[in-house]
Amino acid sequence: MPAPLTLESTVAEWLDHPAGGPILRGVLEDNGQSPALLTAVRHFTMSRLVEMSGGRIGADELERLAAEANAAAGVSPDAPRPAPAPRWQERITQGRFAGSTVIITGAGSGIGRATASRVAREGGRVVAADIAQDRLDALANELDGHEVVPVRADITREDGVAAILAAADGRADALANVAGITDSAVPLHEVDDELWQRVLDVNLTGMFRLTRAVLPLMMAAERGSIVNITSEAALRGSTSGTAYTASKHAVVGLTRSAAFMYGPSGIRVNAVAPGGVATGIEGGMSSTMGRERLEPLLATLPTIAEPEHIAASVAFLLSDDSVNINGALLPSDGGWSVQ
Ligand SMILES: NC(=O)c1ccc[n+]([C@@H]2O[C@H](COP(=O)([O-])OP(=O)(O)OC[C@H]3O[C@@H](n4cnc5c(N)ncnc54)[C@H](O)[C@@H]3O)[C@@H](O)[C@H]2O)c1
The missing domain is CATH 3.40.50.720 (NAD(P)-binding Rossmann-like Domain)
Incomplete structure (x- = not known):
């Protein structure tokens, strides 16, 4: 049983989801865009994509697609989700520019x-x-x-x-x-x-x-x-x-x-x-x-x-x-x- 899709799921999780993948690719193709464009943003969460799109991708529309995908896969939206993969973290070097x-x-x-x-x-x-x-x-x-x-x-x-x-x-x-x-x-x-x-x-x-x-x-x-x-x-x-x-x-x-x-x-x-x-x-x-x-x-x-x-x-x-x-x-x- 796949994990539920949300706005905090990554693009990769959507693409690899049995119902979410075809839905997302379909939306892109309907807009004349190649799903290959998503390769470079596989690691982004959907909410980050919404932020980056400057209004072109709507959070409401993605919520609706997530609900559609979860229903098609028979998954409760409240089912547990896997812990997110570790991501790069900025590590501050204390005082590296002190006095500069x-x-x-x-x-x-x-x-x-x-x-x-x-x-x-x-x-x-x-x-x-x-x-x-x-x-x-x-x-x-x-x-x-x-x-x-x-x-x-x-x-x-x-x-x-x-x-x-x-x-x-x-x-x-x-x-x-x-x-x-x-x-x-x-x-x-x-x-x-x-x-x-x-x-x-x-x-x-x-x-x-x-x-x-x-x-x-x-x-x-x-x-x-x-x-x-x-x-x-x-x-x-x-x-x-x-x-x-x-x-x-x-x-x-x-x-x-x-x-x-x-x-x-x-x-x-x-x-x-x-x-x-x-x-x-x-x-x-x-x-x-x-x-x-x-x-x-x-x-x-x-x-x-x-x-x-x-x-x-x-x-x-x-x-x-x-x-x-x-x-x-x-x-x-x-x-x-x-x-
Ligand atoms: N974003 C990318 O994908 C990308 C890729 C390769 C290189 N770059 C380069 O990185 C640099 C920063 O780009 P970014 O993506 O952060 O862009 P950005 O638009 O987010 O930020 C650029 C900033 O420069 C300021 N600016 C523009 N003209 C100015 C001027 N005449 N005087 C003073 N400030 C001015 C803008 O107000 C803006 O705040 C640019 O030189 C860009 O060519 C960006």
């Missing part, structure tokens, strides 16, 4: 937010920069009692960069360049100048400008760690549109050049390339050609990570634990890049 000021962009959401939270809880003073004030307010609220300096700043503008530097107050032990935007998966011949400029401005030029402003502080201190967020899109041409892919490849060049130039000054510069991550980033595909070309590859994603998974990689590279690592490009993608 760490600037983090894109700190209001997703990977930046998870990194800001981790660094603050490990004792760092976090200069948390984002363009969105409401997100910064929520972050500061969540990290009440920790040292967080929220800065509303657009990294593409010189006044934004200046505001971040002012908040750093003459000290920058580490910098995580996380803020970034996507490009709706548009192939080259459909990219207009505005999209090109916006994506390059945020993903590359903003990172360049802020790093240029922060480096003198690190050079004077003869130490520093910079982590630039690139993407799986820096490792292949088949995950995103042309502007995003070009910007993320360029981030690797910026990282390697700076690592080479400033290594002798005690400054390490590394890059992290996340695969798929469950964040608030815009994931839409506005181009038919882009969608048709990219969707088959996206279905091969081994797993979608939580922002905290990527923050663990970023925090390692920001910290002294990565003392001997400079100029590295670290895929944090569940192994996607070796497929």
Whole structure:
């Protein structure tokens, strides 16, 4: 007799359930989507999928499907459920960033937010920069009692960069360049100048400008760690549109050049390339050609990570634990890049 399905059951439990599996696959097929898309989220609970979908998947509808599946399998919804499988847990290294000021962009959401939270809880003073004030307010609220300096700043503008530097107050032990935007998966011949400029401005030029402003502080201190967020899109041409892919490849060049130039000054510069991550980033595909070309590859994603998974990689590279690592490009993608 199978265990009852609920919103706290994982996607894998639903798919492997004798009645729930066919129901879930049927719903996807009715919506013109391939059940293969669920492979990368097998470990998520249904309630996490509801949260991630931003309203596209309704909790009520899933409750109804669970009741239908349980009835078809003859299982009481109150029957005992197996204990959940052990999951990865973030383990805080107490005091790893004590005495350090760490600037983090894109700190209001997703990977930046998870990194800001981790660094603050490990004792760092976090200069948390984002363009969105409401997100910064929520972050500061969540990290009440920790040292967080929220800065509303657009990294593409010189006044934004200046505001971040002012908040750093003459000290920058580490910098995580996380803020970034996507490009709706548009192939080259459909990219207009505005999209090109916006994506390059945020993903590359903003990172360049802020790093240029922060480096003198690190050079004077003869130490520093910079982590630039690139993407799986820096490792292949088949995950995103042309502007995003070009910007993320360029981030690797910026990282390697700076690592080479400033290594002798005690400054390490590394890059992290996340695969798929469950964040608030815009994931839409506005181009038919882009969608048709990219969707088959996206279905091969081994797993979608939580922002905290990527923050663990970023925090390692920001910290002294990565003392001997400079100029590295670290895929944090569940192994996607070796497929
Ligand atoms: N989510 C993924 O699947 C994924 C995969 C690979 C790489 N990445 C990269 O990770 C980084 C973070 O993405 P995320 O998924 O956490 O996205 P997100 O949208 O959840 O967070 C990005 C944050 O950056 C902020 N931001 C955007 N433009 C800014 C600007 N001009 N100045 C200051 N802040 C700005 C946004 O307000 C937002 O809070 C990006 O560089 C993205 O390209 C994400």
